[in-house]
């Protein structure tokens with residue numbers, strides 16, 4: 217998996233000054249690299265009885281869809297506020313300055329559903345932790361939380377303690 221780092225492009229100061237953006241588009245473009253990451257996550261969770269894969273807007277959708285297709289289960293979009301057309305539930309989370317939020321359709325998950333949460337990258341962990349709260353508010357059981365990239369120095373895993381967390385490519 218370390219070798220996959222050559223498919224992650226570093227963009228300094230994007231989307232704002234001081235952020236080193238880890239661009240996954242070269243990985244998506246390479247058929248073997250894309251297949252490898254999707255397969256690695258699927259292999260990890262194939263025997264966990266996953267009912268639904270919850271993908272976080274927007275790059276999380278790309279991986280979540282491929283994983284759901286391969287696992288033979290459904291995909292649920294977790295979106296930024298105001299994007300979903302039907303009735304939603306919302307969870308806020310802290311940013312460096314202020315708050316942000318994620319939403320899910322209130323009927324997206326049924327009590328007892330086993331849910332795999334997927335995003336492209338974990339930084340502070342706030343987005344994923346808010347997504348876990350959404351899933352659990354609807355009665356879902358989070359069987360795993362999977363990321364392609366983990367920025368370890370930001371310590372995001374601390375917000376996800378007690379859950380089965382997987383990341384494939386780590387940066388210190």
Ligand code: AMP
Pocket residue numbers: 235236237238239272273274275335336337338339340341342343344372
């Ligand atoms: P966080 O809630 O801090 O874990 O942020 C995770 C979300 O922000 C993910 O959906 C990522 O796509 C995005 N993100 C945060 N930091 C970066 C970064 N350095 N490079 C690429 N995406 C990032």
